[in-house]
Amino acid sequence: MTLATLAAERSLGFDVARVRADFPCLQQTIHGRPLVFLDTAASAQKPRPVIDELARMLREDYANIHRGIYDLSQRATDRHEAAREKVRGLLNAAEACEIVFTRNATEGINLVAQSFVRPRVRQGDQVLITAMEHHANIVPWQLLGAQCGLELVVAPINDAGELLLDEFEALLSPRTKLVSLAWVSNALGTVNPVEDVIELAHDRGIPVLLDAAQAVQHLPVDVRALDCEFLVFSGHKLYGPSGIGALYGKADLLAAMPPYQGGGEMISSVSFAGTEFNDIPYKFEAGTPAIEAAVALGTAIDYVQALGLADIAAHEAALLAYATRALQQVPGLQIVGTARHKCSVLSFVMDQAHPQDIGTLLDLDGIAVRTGQHCAQPAIERLGHSATARASLGLYNTQDDIDALVASLRRIAAMF
Ligand SMILES: Cc1ncc(COP(=O)(O)O)c(C=O)c1O
Numbered sequence: 001m002t003l004a005t006l007a008a009e010r011s012l013g014f015d016v017a018r019v020r021a022d023f024p025c026l027q028q029t030i031h032g033r034p035l036v037f038l039d040t041a042a043s044a045q046k047p048r049p050v051i052d053e054l055a056r057m058l059r060e061d062y063a064n065i066h067r068g069i070y071d072l073s074q075r076a077t078d079r080h081e082a083a084r085e086k087v088r089g090l091l092n093a094a095e096a097c098e099i100v101f102t103r104n105a106t107e108g109i110n111l112v113a114q115s116f117v118r119p120r121v122r123q124g125d126q127v128l129i130t131a132m133e134h135h136a137n138i139v140p141w142q143l144l145g146a147q148c149g150l151e152l153v154v155a156p157i158n159d160a161g162e163l164l165l166d167e168f169e170a171l172l173s174p175r176t177k178l179v180s181l182a183w184v185s186n187a188l189g190t191v192n193p194v195e196d197v198i199e200l201a202h203d204r205g206i207p208v209l210l211d212a213a214q215a216v217q218h219l220p221v222d223v224r225a226l227d228c229e230f231l232v233f234s235g236h237k238l239y240g241p242s243g244i245g246a247l248y249g250k251a252d253l254l255a256a257m258p259p260y261q262g263g264g265e266m267i268s269s270v271s272f273a274g275t276e277f278n279d280i281p282y283k284f285e286a287g288t289p290a291i292e293a294a295v296a297l298g299t300a301i302d303y304v305q306a307l308g309l310a311d312i313a314a315h316e317a318a319l320l321a322y323a324t325r326a327l328q329q330v331p332g333l334q335i336v337g338t339a340r341h342k343c344s345v346l347s348f349v350m351d352q353a354h355p356q357d358i359g360t361l362l363d364l365d366g367i368a369v370r371t372g373q374h375c376a377q378p379a380i381e382r383l384g385h386s387a388t389a390r391a392s393l394g395l396y397n398t399q400d401d402i403d404a405l406v407a408s409l410r411r412i413a414a415m416f
Helices: 003-012 016-020 048-060 071-091 105-120 139-148 165-171 194-203 251-256 291-307 309-328 355-364 377-382 399-415
Strands: 099-102 126-130 151-155 176-182 208-211 230-234 245-249 267-271 274-277 333-336 345-350 370-372 388-392
Touching: 048 291, 071 099, 071 245, 071 291, 099 105, 105 139, 105 176, 105 208, 105 230, 105 245, 126 139, 126 165, 139 151, 151 165, 165 194, 176 194, 194 208, 245 251, 291 309, 309 333, 309 345, 309 399, 345 399, 355 370, 355 388, 355 399
Parallel strands: 126 151, 126 176, 176 208, 208 230
Antiparallel strands: 099 245, 230 245, 267 274, 333 345, 345 388, 370 388
16 A cells, blocks of 8 residues: 555545555464464564665665765765654654654663763762663663662552552652653553653653653654653654664753764764764764664654554554453453553463463464563562563554454463
């Protein structure tokens, strides 16, 4: 399906059968069974327009960017910067210079840790996170703890996996240098009340970093309406290539921050006596970037926007409700993470069967789920488990996928 056709058909509603046809990887069999892909939270499959754009970029428009005066380099530069503009549009940022290309969400958080928080920290200052964070939003702060005495403070969650907002508020203090939290938990599926969190933090003059790694592919995002200071995401979870992601930061904050890494591209002039840095966002983009991946991320953004993020969200919400009801009927199965506001993720455990065994047996039926701690060990342990199996939904999943999962889980339940 072309992007133009997609946009034209949007008014006809979300046609998941046609959408699936765009994803070549989904058209295969695994162990003789049609692939049922339920691991989009780890990384999404790629639609044909993204695959084609990646190939076209490498075949026809490839050269290093920002450096050449020759036509090909200028074309590659234009395409790279057009992709930045698409990220700006996706997030509704005010200016393209507020979009820094990174490798992924992880790099975005590390950049904020080292360039925004570290220069402001005095011994005993704090960063406030939640108990449901991905390791990418835990470890960078622990590194800062070792480097400059930053304290990591963790807001608790309840047994359903919901943030306890009153307790969160009570932990905000004059020592809090930043609030950093996942918009959507990758392990539990909880959608955090980020508007409330931002308001509480801003009432005290505390800036907020949103980890939107599990949000941008499921929910419409508007950084100006949210008024968050920073937001990060990864392209590979948004149906784009791996190796590319973005950090949004308010322009005045980015401009005042020191560079994260040094090298080519991030300078305006270099001598052995010293260096003048480039303007934002280039100041934060040292070295040759993932040029073709950025361009193809732009195509992935076109793709989800042509489908409509609100329509994607509605499709996935209906599917999550269907899957939740169906999984609850499987004997001995317990859903881990039962927040009132969830999206995309179903973590579960079963009596007797270890998550590893569940994952292995599902794979024999062609069903791909993730097992373990999902890079969120504290969250899984907080809810009383050492590991879970996790089915996560993308825009291409169907009720048939859920039916296949449930049928297979029923067989596993009977086996143990
Ligand atoms: C909530 C959340 N934050 C951060 C990350 C890190 O993403 P990446 O590995 O692409 O940097 C993930 C990845 O699963 C995630 O789910």
